[in-house]
Every structure is written in C-alpha cells, then in structure tokens.
Amino acid sequence: MSIRALYEKLGIVVEEHGNLILLLAVGALLIALLGAQSIHFATGTDTFVDENSRIYQDYDHLFLEKFHTENIVLIVSSDDVTQPEVLKALDALERDVREIRNVRSVTGVVDYLKNANALLTGRHSVPEGDVNELLSFIPDEVLNAILPSEQTALILVEIPGDLTDDENEELVTDIKHTIRFAHLPPSTTITLTGDPAFHIDLSAQMSRSTGELLVLAALLMVVVLSIVFRYVRWYLLSLLMVLIGVVYTFGAMGITGVPMTMASMSIFPILIGLGIDYAIQFHNRIEEELARQENHKEAIYHTVGNVGPAVLIALTITILGFAALLTSDVPMIRDFGILGIMGVVLCYLTSMFVGVTVIYKLDARWVKRRMRQLREPPEQARRLIREELQKRAKASKWSTKLERALTRVTMETASRPLAVLSIALLLGCMGVYYDEHVEVQTDVQKYVPQDLKSLLDLKKMQSLMGGRQDELNLIVKGDVLDPTTLRWMYEFGEHEVQSQPNIHAAESIATLLASQNGGTLPSTKSEAERLADALPENVRNSYLSGELYAVINFNIGDAYKELGLPKLKTLSAQIEKDMAWMPPPPDVEATLTGNMYVFTVVLDALTSGRMEMTILGLVMIFLALLLIYRDWMKALVPVVPMIVVTGWSGGLMYIAGIPYTPLTGTMGALILGIGGEYTVLMMERYFEEREKGLAPFEALSETSVKIGRAILASGLTVLCGFSALIASPFPLQSNFGFVTVMDMVFVILATFIVFPPLIVTLDRMRTGEGPILRRMKEAMHA
Structure with a gap:
C-alpha cells in the first residue's frame, strides 16, 4: 500500500469518526492543561552542562558540594550606618536571619565592631557611642568590603552552593519576610541581592515573558491571516489549531519533565510559526477540494491523501533539523530540540485530524444554511455553492495580484538559472566565510534585560565590593594536609600568579596556613592539622573539606x-x-573546575559546534529524502536552498554585528527545518502537476498559483510570529528574533527565487529537455 493510499484511508477515518476525534482532542487538551502545571523553570548550571559528563561531576560533586557557597547580600543604606540605633537594628536582623533554615553564617560590620568592642571594653555587644576607634581594629580589606561608605554597609549571608531552585526561592522569601518585619530606623533601607536572588527573579521574568510573547505572536498572526489568508472561510481557524497544538506541547513538556530554560522558552513563538504552516496547508487544500468536488466526502479523502504525505515529508525534514540539536553538549540546546520535535509532531496531528474535522463539520453546516438561502433544487444549489467557493478564492484583489506576482517571479527566475543560481551560491559562500568571524557573546548577564531590578542590584553590589572577582578553581584530592602536598599547592599557586598576567592571586589552605605560621609552611602533618583547626570554621571550610579535599x-x-x-x-x-x-x-590528583571553567567549556561547545550541527542536519535531511524518494534529484533540490540560506544568515549576522549566543547558535537547525519544509511542499506540488502531463514551466506556473500563495501566506504569518521575539525584554531572545525574522525573509526568497530555476533546470536536464542536452543531441544527429 502506498503512503498516499494509507493517508486516504486516514481521510476516511476523519470523515466517519469526526465526533470521536473531537472528543479525544478535548480529552487530550484537559490532560495537557493538567500536565502543564508540572512545568519547572531551570536557570542553573545543569541547563548548560550534561549531568553525566566528567565536567559536571567534578563541578557538582567536588566543587559545589565541598567548597562552593553562595552569598545573599543585604545592602544597607542609611544617613549613617554606624549610628548606634542602626547598628542595633542590624544586630537584631542578623540574629533573626541566622535562624532561617540553610543559612550557614551571617557576617556584617556589626560582628566586627562587637569583636573590637570586646577587645577594648570586655563587652561583646553593639557599641553605644562613636565607633571610629573600633573601626581601626578591622583590617582595611575587610572594612572596605563590608563598609564601603558611611551611608552603605553590606551584610553577607552565606548559604550552601548546591541548593535546589525551590530551596533557594524558599530561603530568599524567608529573608525578605524577615527584613520586612525588622524594626529599622526611618531613614534605613535594605536591598536584597546576590546570585540566588537574581536567578529567582530571572525565572519569574522568564515566565511572564513567555506568556506575553505568545499573546503578541498570536495577535500579529491574526492581523496577517486577516490580510493574506482571507480568501478561505474561517481563516482564523488555522491559528486556533496551532494554539491547541502549543497547549498539547506545554502538557507534554510538563509530563516528560523537560524544563523551561532561557532557550526552550523561545520555542513556543517559533512553534506557532511552524505549526501555522501545517494548518494553512491543510486548510488551503480542503477549501480547494470542497470547491472542486461534488461529493464533499471525496474532498476530505483527497485533502488528507495529498497534503498529509507532503506535509509529513516536510515534517520529517523539520524533525531532522531539530534532531541535529540533540548532538549538542549543552542540555538546554538539546531540550530546545526535544521541544521542537514534540511540538511540530503535535501541531501536525492537530492540523490533520482536528483541523480537517472541524472544517468539514463547519462546511456541512454552512452548505445547509446556503442551500436554504438559495431556495434552489439540491443539485442546482450545490453547483451554485461550488461556483461561489471558486469565486471566493479569486475575488480578493490581494489574491489576484499575489498570484500574478508569484507567477512572474518564479517564471523570471526559472528562465535565468545560471545568473540566479550563481549569485545565490556566491552570496551563500561569502556568508559561510564571514560566519566564522562573528563575535561570540560570553557575558551571560547580557542575555537578560539590562533594566531588570535584580540585575541592577547585583551590579550595584559588585561595584560596592570592588567589581566582579571571578575565579578558576583547582580541586586537589589526596592527603592535602601532608607537607609535600601543601608545598605543591603553595608553589603551584605562586607559579601561576607569576607566569600568568591574568591571574591576580592564588589562595588555598596552604597560603592560609603559611599566613598563620609567620609566612612558613608547616613542616609536619600534625602541625598543619593544628593550624587548620585554629582557623574560623567558615574560613577553613572554604578551602578544606576533611583531610582529602582542598581547593x-x-x-x-x-x-x-x-x-x-x-x-x-x-x-x-x-x-x-x-x-x-x-x-x-x-x-594526589588536581582537577580544574568552577563556574568560569564550566561556562568556558559550554560557550566553546555552543560556538564551535554550530557548523557541525548544521552540516549533520543537511546530511541527515539529504539521506532521509533519498530514502523516501529513491531519487537523487528530489533529495538534492530541497537541500540546496537551505545551504544558500544558511550562508546568507551567517553573512547577515556579521554585517549586523549580532553575536552568537546559545539561541542564535541554533539558527542552522531552524533554517533546515523551515526552509526544507517550504521547498518540499513546492516540489511535491510541482511533480503532482508534472504527473498530469504539464511541461516543466507550466507545472511551475501552476505550482506557484495553487500552493505558492498558501506558502507565502504561511511564510508571512510565520515571520510575524517570530517577530514577537524581537519585543522580548531578553536581549538573548530579541536578537534571536531579529535574526529569525530575517532568515524567514531569506527562506521565502530562496523558495520563490532559488528553488524555481533549480528544479526546472534539473528536471529538464534529466528528461533531456534542457538547452545543453538538446544541443548535444542535435550535434550527435548532425
């Protein structure tokens, strides 16, 4: 049984069991809504690094669990933070914060002043009078860190570095609650900041932004569909179908546990753009068949039988484009690919089963109403209705002008294959060359809204603390308090500071013990243990974990x-x-790890692997098409425009100065998915017309009229859907949105400018109708 015959049988199922299909669709919608409640947002390191990788294991199980801590910082602002009433209020606040679960320590200027007061007066309490003398007991580097000015003080709340997102959110909420009920003097305010607070606010902003982008994408599509797809009845139904598909995807996301990340949150406007094409293709064809067929049941069979396989092949290409992302080393890029695959499959099934069923039932009701209005004999009324549907498709001035324009463009480009293809391929090659010179954005803080309050607070904190102080961390495993190991840590640290100009300092348990011992390293292990035990617990734990691990x-x-x-x-x-x-x-083993090391590996994987993912996608698509069609030409024709657009996209990013990020690094896969879909649909219709006996140019003209209009309508709708991303407050998304919109323009241009000369030229060459082959034959017969 051929795939077309199989799909015609599916058409019979759609026609005979429409009510059951709609009932199942509603049930699936309810399940999806429940499943969507389980979606969780992820902003941590596990979105960038595979949990099973050696890098993650070293980072999570050695660095985070044993040494890394996070600081929630309370920025205290007052007319004079050293006044007794302010210090007493801060002392009470610190006591309350220490009682909160998962708080390891709380350190502020009050603690140092109390210690200094105990040395001077013997009373470990908040001083009552002037504190200038007491401040002189605090080392300058510490004083500058916790008391940047008389108007500002910092309180450092140390928490474990391996808390989950939920535990961090609970902790931050508890501290905010404690601050809210603290008895602070009237002129005193406290701002809570730090990486944990920033990530929590970021997750909330991501959630709001996702909803807003979906609404904006839908509104833009309503406008476009009202203009370019108005020649069909119920033209907004396609949008409803894709929104249902998106809800199904949300449900699948929650049920399967795929997290919402900065990358995956962008898939939904994209999914609306991709899914609307499937809905439009089915809608456009069923309207065409209903206007042509006397038996409306036949219209269903022909629609599902003809469009279903063509869109399935296009869907396969899109899936392979997303599948290329699954080879990425970055989890959130793989999640992006997984969501893309789930989403397009669900949108396809929704369009074919739910969309076609709804249109068929709406048509039946519409026909009954029109027959009553016409008051003609049944056969005469049906003929008038078919004529009305045919006229409706041609009545729009926009539609007529569009058909003429598409026909003119495709025929003009097809008649000049050498010039068109040469220019397109040359620009593509130039784009591939300049793509290697596109900058990579490495500062993850620039991925988020620059006016986000939590980011501004974080930058203020960093400024008060003397700027960002990033680290590379070397975990040492073995007998770390052995004098030989201590000496190696000390000397290796000194060597790196002296030989590497970008390393400003190296701190370890060895440097601390040497400092405690008058600048000399302990000569025995017992002496090292004694010196380590004398260190404050929070300081010791920052550099030493038991006797086997140090950093x-x-x-x-x-x-x-x-x-x-x-x-x-x-x-x-x-x-x-x-x-x-x-x-x-x-x-003794030593392993380089830490936040900066991990992100270096991740960003390198994102940028260096993007071309490999694109090439892999192209190869997979070519082989899949070759397997499906068993025809080298049909496998090659959809791939060439994608190669061209990939080059154009890289050239655009270079010219526009847009850097590569985790999202723009996925553009190759998206181009493969979207561009391949349009060219496959055009190619399928072209050969359908060729099978009817039309010559290449006639088949191309008929294709541009019958399906080109729907593809352009779909392309413009997709373009507007993607343009919603430009309005995102996240620069990561807005840049991605701009590049996506421009790439959609390139895809549309390639579909109507590059594809026509390519397919006509190759088709004529294969059948011996091309000018070169014709001259060769004439020469042979001469």
Whole structure:
C-alpha cells in the first residue's frame, strides 16, 4: 500500500469518526492543561552542562558540594550606618536571619565592631557611642568590603552552593519576610541581592515573558491571516489549531519533565510559526477540494491523501533539523530540540485530524444554511455553492495580484538559472566565510534585560565590593594536609600568579596556613592539622573539606570584561598544561573546575559546534529524502536552498554585528527545518502537476498559483510570529528574533527565487529537455 493510499484511508477515518476525534482532542487538551502545571523553570548550571559528563561531576560533586557557597547580600543604606540605633537594628536582623533554615553564617560590620568592642571594653555587644576607634581594629580589606561608605554597609549571608531552585526561592522569601518585619530606623533601607536572588527573579521574568510573547505572536498572526489568508472561510481557524497544538506541547513538556530554560522558552513563538504552516496547508487544500468536488466526502479523502504525505515529508525534514540539536553538549540546546520535535509532531496531528474535522463539520453546516438561502433544487444549489467557493478564492484583489506576482517571479527566475543560481551560491559562500568571524557573546548577564531590578542590584553590589572577582578553581584530592602536598599547592599557586598576567592571586589552605605560621609552611602533618583547626570554621571550610579535599582559588578579576572567551579558554588550557609540567605529588590528583571553567567549556561547545550541527542536519535531511524518494534529484533540490540560506544568515549576522549566543547558535537547525519544509511542499506540488502531463514551466506556473500563495501566506504569518521575539525584554531572545525574522525573509526568497530555476533546470536536464542536452543531441544527429 502506498503512503498516499494509507493517508486516504486516514481521510476516511476523519470523515466517519469526526465526533470521536473531537472528543479525544478535548480529552487530550484537559490532560495537557493538567500536565502543564508540572512545568519547572531551570536557570542553573545543569541547563548548560550534561549531568553525566566528567565536567559536571567534578563541578557538582567536588566543587559545589565541598567548597562552593553562595552569598545573599543585604545592602544597607542609611544617613549613617554606624549610628548606634542602626547598628542595633542590624544586630537584631542578623540574629533573626541566622535562624532561617540553610543559612550557614551571617557576617556584617556589626560582628566586627562587637569583636573590637570586646577587645577594648570586655563587652561583646553593639557599641553605644562613636565607633571610629573600633573601626581601626578591622583590617582595611575587610572594612572596605563590608563598609564601603558611611551611608552603605553590606551584610553577607552565606548559604550552601548546591541548593535546589525551590530551596533557594524558599530561603530568599524567608529573608525578605524577615527584613520586612525588622524594626529599622526611618531613614534605613535594605536591598536584597546576590546570585540566588537574581536567578529567582530571572525565572519569574522568564515566565511572564513567555506568556506575553505568545499573546503578541498570536495577535500579529491574526492581523496577517486577516490580510493574506482571507480568501478561505474561517481563516482564523488555522491559528486556533496551532494554539491547541502549543497547549498539547506545554502538557507534554510538563509530563516528560523537560524544563523551561532561557532557550526552550523561545520555542513556543517559533512553534506557532511552524505549526501555522501545517494548518494553512491543510486548510488551503480542503477549501480547494470542497470547491472542486461534488461529493464533499471525496474532498476530505483527497485533502488528507495529498497534503498529509507532503506535509509529513516536510515534517520529517523539520524533525531532522531539530534532531541535529540533540548532538549538542549543552542540555538546554538539546531540550530546545526535544521541544521542537514534540511540538511540530503535535501541531501536525492537530492540523490533520482536528483541523480537517472541524472544517468539514463547519462546511456541512454552512452548505445547509446556503442551500436554504438559495431556495434552489439540491443539485442546482450545490453547483451554485461550488461556483461561489471558486469565486471566493479569486475575488480578493490581494489574491489576484499575489498570484500574478508569484507567477512572474518564479517564471523570471526559472528562465535565468545560471545568473540566479550563481549569485545565490556566491552570496551563500561569502556568508559561510564571514560566519566564522562573528563575535561570540560570553557575558551571560547580557542575555537578560539590562533594566531588570535584580540585575541592577547585583551590579550595584559588585561595584560596592570592588567589581566582579571571578575565579578558576583547582580541586586537589589526596592527603592535602601532608607537607609535600601543601608545598605543591603553595608553589603551584605562586607559579601561576607569576607566569600568568591574568591571574591576580592564588589562595588555598596552604597560603592560609603559611599566613598563620609567620609566612612558613608547616613542616609536619600534625602541625598543619593544628593550624587548620585554629582557623574560623567558615574560613577553613572554604578551602578544606576533611583531610582529602582542598581547593586553590585563582582570582582572574572580571573574566568577561578583561578576558573574554578566547583568552579564558587559553588560560584554562595553560593551567592544565602547567599541571602536566609541574604535577602534584604521587597519589594526589588536581582537577580544574568552577563556574568560569564550566561556562568556558559550554560557550566553546555552543560556538564551535554550530557548523557541525548544521552540516549533520543537511546530511541527515539529504539521506532521509533519498530514502523516501529513491531519487537523487528530489533529495538534492530541497537541500540546496537551505545551504544558500544558511550562508546568507551567517553573512547577515556579521554585517549586523549580532553575536552568537546559545539561541542564535541554533539558527542552522531552524533554517533546515523551515526552509526544507517550504521547498518540499513546492516540489511535491510541482511533480503532482508534472504527473498530469504539464511541461516543466507550466507545472511551475501552476505550482506557484495553487500552493505558492498558501506558502507565502504561511511564510508571512510565520515571520510575524517570530517577530514577537524581537519585543522580548531578553536581549538573548530579541536578537534571536531579529535574526529569525530575517532568515524567514531569506527562506521565502530562496523558495520563490532559488528553488524555481533549480528544479526546472534539473528536471529538464534529466528528461533531456534542457538547452545543453538538446544541443548535444542535435550535434550527435548532425
């Protein structure tokens, strides 16, 4: 049984069991709505690094669990934070915050003043009078960190670095609640900031932004459909179908546990854009068949039988485009691909089963109403109704002008294959070359809205603390308090500071013990243990975990600003190279990890692997089409325009100065999915017309009229749907939206400018109708 015959049988199922299909659709919608309640937002490291990778294991199980802590910072502002009433209020607040679950320690100027007061007066309490003398007991580097000015003080709330998102949110909420009920002097205010608070606010903003973008995308599509798709009845029904498909995708997302990340939140406007095409193709064809067929049941069979397989092949290409993303090392890019695959499949099934069923039932009611209005004999009334439907498709001035324009463009380009294809391929090759010179955005803070209050508070905190102080962290595993190991840590740290200009300091348990011991490292393990026990617990735990794990922290300043990805990658590689040259003692291991190291690996994977993913997608699509059609020409024709558009896209990003990010790095896969779909649909209709006996140019003309209009309507609708991303407050998304919109323009241009000369030329060459082959034959017969 051929695939077309199989789909015609599906058409019979749609016609005979419409009520059951709609009932199942409603049930699935309710399940999806329940499943969507389980969607969780993820902004942590596990969205960037695979949990099963060695990098993540070192980072999560060594660095986060044993050494890494987070700080929630309370910025205290007052006329004079050293006044007794302010200090007493802060002392009471610190006591309350210490009682909150998961708070390890609370440190502020009050604690140091109380310690200094105990040394001077013997009373460990908040001083009553002038504190200038007491401030002199605090080391300058500490004082500058916790008391930047008389009007500002910082309270550091240390929390575990491996808390879940829910635990962090609960903790931040409890601290905010405590601050709200604190008895502060009238002129005193407290701002809560730090990475945990920033990520919580970021998740909330992501949730709001996703909803707003979906609404905006839908509104834009309503406007476009009202203009370019008005020649069919119920022209907004296509949008309703794709929105139902999106709800199904939300449900599948919650049920399967795929998280909402900065990348995956962008899939839904894109999904609306992709899904609307399936709905439009089915809607356009069923209207065409209803206007042509006397038996409306036959219209269903022909619609599902002809459009179903064509759109299925286009769907397969889209799936393969998204499948290329599954090879990425970055989890949130893989999640983006998974959601894309689930979404397009669900939108396809919704359009074919629910959409066609609804149109068929609406048509039946519409025909009955029109027959009553016409008051003609049944056969005469049906003929008049068919004529009315045929006239409706041609009545629109927009539709007529559009048909003429599409026909003119496709015929003109098809008649000049050498010039059109040469220019298109040349520009594509230039774009591929310049794509390698596109900048990569490495500062993740620039991915989010720059006016986000939590980000502004975070930057204020960093400014008060002397700027960003990023680190590369070296975990040492073994007998870390052995004098030989301590000496290696000390000397290796010193070597890196002296040899690497971008490493400003190296701190470890070895440097702390040397500082405690008058600048000399302990000579025995027992002496090292004694010195370590004398350190404050929170300080010791920051550098030492039991007797088997220690950490060397390399201070590299503001890594994003001073280094950038290339230099940061080089620096990490140099440290690892130096470890090979200056290895730790026997039975001791050292592993480079930490936030900056992990993000260096992630961003490098995002940027260096994008071309490989695109090439893989192209190969997969070509092989899939070759397997489906068993015809090299039909496999090649959809792929060439995609290659051209991929090059154009890279050239656009270079010219516009738009950097690569985790999202724009996925553009290759999207181009493959969308561009391949349009060219396959055009090719399917072209060969359908060729099978009717039309010559290549006649088949192309008929294709541009019958399906070109629907593809352009779909393309413009998709374009407007994607344009909603430009309005996103997230620069990560807005840049992605701009590039996507421009790429959609390129896809439409390639469909109507590159595809026509390509398919006509190859088709004529294969059948011997091309001018070159004709001259060869004439020469042979001469």
